[in-house]
Structure formats: structure tokens, C-alpha cells
Amino acid sequence: MRRGLILLGALLALAACQQTPAPRQALFVVLPGDDGHIGAITVNDGKREILLDRPYAASESRGGVTAPVQTSEVEVRQVFGAALAARPILPVHFRLYFQTGSDRLTPESDAAYRAVFDDIRRRPVYQVEVVGHTDTTGVAARNQDLSQQRAASMRDRLVRDGIAAGAITTAGRGELDQAVPTARGVDEPRNRRVEVTVR
Amino acid sequence: MHKFVWAGVATLALAGLAGPAMAAGAVIGQVKTVAGQAFVLRDGGRVAARPGDAVQEKDVLETGADGAIGVTFIDNSVFSSGPNSQVSLEEFSFDSSNFKGAMTSEVRRGTLTVVSGDIARSTPGSMKVKTPTAIMGVRGTTFAVQVKP
Structure with missing residues (x-):
């Protein structure tokens, strides 16, 4: 068990060394609308513009570069749960x-x-x-x-x-x-x- | 009640003497929900937000470590933020007779979820959300932004 954990830790450290991605600076996500209407946003970092036009389509900024990224309902709930809970009743x-x-x-x-x-x-x-x-x-x-x-x-x-x-x-x-x-x-x-x- | 109102008037008068005159900003929205520590920053001041409070152009919405706030704007756009957030309502104009207008806000840190309203629908390209790394153009309707400190 302990040896397994050490091995896992070593693998994670190795993975971190190989990738060392810059930390995330910003995340942009399209959410499904309450009325089933699918929205769209553009994200422009000064170099290029990314169109996000599906539910959970997302992009993120790392090291000043903004690029499309995978996200999920679970991640959205983690990151934006408190904000969504504070959403007023819609007009x-x-x-x-x-x-x-x-x-x-x-x-x-x-x-x-x-x-x-x-x-x-x-x-x-x-x-x-x-x-x-x-x-x-x-x-x-x-x-x-x-x-x-x-x-x-x-x-x-x-x-x-x-x-x-x-x-x-x-x-x-x-x-x-x-x-x-x-x-x-x-x-x-x-x-x-x-x-x-x-x- | 009267005493309370007069205390408010006196406070405003003092504020006027102490610093630049308080801008008579147009009301652009209303605080609808508050949890934990949430504030409205205006004219260098910082006031605890309560449901029902008016929101003006150039206000900054701020939340503490356990805070959240929700605001509905007069064009029926809806904003809400979770903990450790700061969102500046830089520019807002709206004509309710033809639903045209423009809105630019900036997420300085934290989270913001949005359901866009009449401005984004009637005037394409007129609703923007800025962040330190990129600017979003809003075609509609529901989206979320996180900015790490």
C-alpha cells in the first residue's frame, strides 16, 4: 500500500516535471441556458479570437495565451457552484x-x-x-x-x-x-x- | 425614521465636504442576493451589500472569502459572483424604449456567471466582459468566467 503510494507520488512528480504547464489565469465557459437556448461567446486575447458556441465549450488563459480547453459539468460545478447558487431568480x-x-x-x-x-x-x-x-x-x-x-x-x-x-x-x-x-x-x-x- | 433619514443626509453632506461630490449615477440594477461578505464599491467607499440595494454604473461588486452576490440589471441581464471576486461595472447604457444599449464589465478576480439580457440581444457586439488576459464578446446568453488572482 505504502509502496504503491510512493510509486504514485513519483509518477505524479514525473508527470508534473514533464509538463509544467503555466498556472491557469482565466477560464471562460458557455453554460446551457435555462430555456434550452444555446448561447455563444467569443474570447479574444489580442492575438486571436475563439468562438465558443456549445454548452460547456470553454477556453482558458495560461502564460498569457488563451486556447480552447475541455471542461465538464463537474468542473463547472466546482469552480462556479457558489456563483450559480447566488444567481437571482431570472426576469x-x-x-x-x-x-x-x-x-x-x-x-x-x-x-x-x-x-x-x-x-x-x-x-x-x-x-x-x-x-x-x-x-x-x-x-x-x-x-x-x-x-x-x-x-x-x-x-x-x-x-x-x-x-x-x-x-x-x-x-x-x-x-x-x-x-x-x-x-x-x-x-x-x-x-x-x-x-x-x-x- | 425621520432621524434616520436626516442622519443619512448629514452623512452625505459630510462626504461631499470631505471628497469629490458624490456622482449622481443612474441606477442600472438591483442587488438581489447576498451571502456572506459582499460589498458595493462606489466613489472610494465600500458598503456592505443588501438585497434591494441600487447598483450604479462604475460600481464594483466585491465578495469576501465566504461571500456571494447576485445582481439583476435594468436590461434583464443577470450577474452573480462567488467568493473572492471583484467585478467592475465600467460602462452601462440602455434605452428601454428600443432595448438598445451597451455594457462593459471587468472581472478583476474571482468568478462571474451571466445570463445576458436585452442589450446583448438587441445590439450585437455591445456586451463585453473584460479580464486581465482576454476580452469576451457576448452573443448570448448563459456563460461563466473565472479569473485567478
């Missing part, structure tokens, strides 16, 4: 729709409101952005007002339900940002909406 985006010319939600969106509320409440600290929109029927100036009313009615409901008013910002974009681009004067239900970002 979530909602769309709720309104009745024509009104700041009243459609019945479907009235039911979907609960999901917005629940998502806010699961966060220890939160910020909520509400941006109102209209379709292109009616007068543009009136639509600007209506879009602000839609955002305000959403904010008021959240505040009534206990969400902190100071954490909510509202804006109205009138008919400027259509979800479904239309000509003027088109009654498009998908444009009568608020976009809610919870983070």
Missing part, C-alpha cells in the same frame, strides 16, 4: 390583453393576472415594469392616454393586492410599439395590451 415577461378602448382586461387576461402576481411574490426583492399599448383605432393622442391608463390600472391592482408601489414603474407607448404591426384604424386585439417585466 420574467408577461403580456396581458384589454377590452377595446378600455383599461379593463379581457376575461382570459384577468385570469392570467394571477400568474403575474404570484411571480412577483416569489421574489425576495422585486422590480416591476408595466408598459401600456393600444391598437391603431381611434385618435393617436387618445391612444397615448389610454396606454398610460392601462399601465396605471395594472399598477393600481398590484398595489391593492399588496405589491409595493415604489417597486412598480409605468409607461404608455400609445400605438407606437405594436406587437402585430397593422395599418391605421385596425382593431387588433393583440395590440391592446400591457407588457409586464418582473425582475
